[in-house]
Amino acid sequence: MQTEDVKLVIVGSLGIDTIETPVTRREDVLGGSLTYACAAASFFVRTGMVGVVGTDFPEAFMAVYDHFGIDREGLQQVEGKTFRWSGVYEADMINRRTLATELNVFESFNPALPPRYRGAPYLMLGNIAPELQLRVLEQMDAPRFVLADTMDLWINIAREPLMEVIGRVDMLTLNDTEARLLTGEVNAVRAARSLLEAGPRYIALKKGEHGAMLFSREGTAIIPAYPLEAFEDPTGAGDTFAGGFMGALAGRDELGLGPIRDALLVGSTVAAFGVERFSLERLQELERREIMARLDELRSMVSHAQGA
């Protein structure tokens, strides 16, 4: 499998998570933005991961990546402990508090791309320090489409390199609060539109259980979220959304507003599966035909035909 052409490269964090919800607590489960993004993308395209784990990273977790057919040549395993995160969800299952973050081997992570990744046409800069995102971007030949994800932490402590990233990518994903924090605009719609001036052709505003919005000079699109009657673990939903989007886009390999809207709908659908169970449990048993069926259902929920 390692020699198959990688069409999509993703960089991000790999970690071991401990997650508490009002219902249950799960220790030492597979997590990290890169894990969720690669798993989601792998339904649609051969994806290469760029990340780091420690020597404590279980073989069983490596086997999960192999289950998804993720290319692991860009995964470094170095002396030390893997990045660890633990958090607790409130009663609404949406708001959460971080209990602990241990960077461990992630602290000295220096992403190095395998030569065969460099010509990949699609690149996703997952949620890591903007300096590292830039280092990955600089190792790529000339990707057709680059997505960057970010979070409030980097807006607060690394605004300058983050703005450089934003100036060099095709699309930026962030949530309402982050868009407002980044721009100083009170209104998230205005904030997102103003970010188009900073460089990216597309801004995807993530709204959690309410879906997402796409802003571009070509038009605005509302991306619905699939309505779930129950879910166990929202961890990684944003990464799954972005990864599913990039996978679908790279798999189709066609740019423009139409394909991008379509791929965002796919990302939203995969993300809704991901949260149904803890960690990657649901994605591991998910089949592509289930994604397609739910995608059709979601599409029909928002297709309001004129005079229908």
Added chain:
Amino acid sequence: MQTEDVKLVIVGSLGIDTIETPVTRREDVLGGSLTYACAAASFFVRTGMVGVVGTDFPEAFMAVYDHFGIDREGLQQVEGKTFRWSGVYEADMINRRTLATELNVFESFNPALPPRYRGAPYLMLGNIAPELQLRVLEQMDAPRFVLADTMDLWINIAREPLMEVIGRVDMLTLNDTEARLLTGEVNAVRAARSLLEAGPRYIALKKGEHGAMLFSREGTAIIPAYPLEAFEDPTGAGDTFAGGFMGALAGRDELGLGPIRDALLVGSTVAAFGVERFSLERLQELERREIMARLDELRSMVSHAQGA
């Protein structure tokens, strides 16, 4: 105008509001659930209002109703002061605190329908005490479609009559929190679906700036909200949404999932205009062709054609 057939009857509160936002403060503006709902409905159908005001109610406010062509035969003006509400919006312009509520003449309101209202085919029971909603319902001959709106207050203090209302209407509108409070379900989607068992054929879950969702045995629909870059006053948005919906539905006079979805999209569109300015200021200068243009725009924002 008073003799034109009334196709839609709406009952609710009429009031004089004082509203504070982070930006400004407006004293003694026209408000109340009935005011917003009737104004929104009047773009599409002849609407009769059932409500009460005091002798202090300004003639200028009556002139606003006349501007919209609202039928005022069901509007009682009685000795005393009009219902008053004041509230303050937080920095997000969404969360708000009530500063004061004075029921005044509303306390002894006994809705009496003019005989020519009783045969109207559409009825909206706006947000008032469920006992009053029932009293209005009982005066109607045999409406084709009845919508009831409610709020947390009635769920807390008048659950029994509220459940009777719910058992006798075609559609119930409420927000996420209210649906969870009413059913005891943690998940709003499950809460809404479970309310279908209580009687209504349709449940519309209002999600504020995120739009709404429609649940029915015939299917689920996601109703988007028009993305606004700025708005001045979200007061009455839910009433405008419900009123615009009922007006559009009554104007078309056709039932079923398709027409109902379509009318909900109209309601969402009118509500997005309403919040742009204080009180009814924006609705007063709104033209039907503006609604139709924005409706087309909103529809295109969510129409994700397969493989588009």
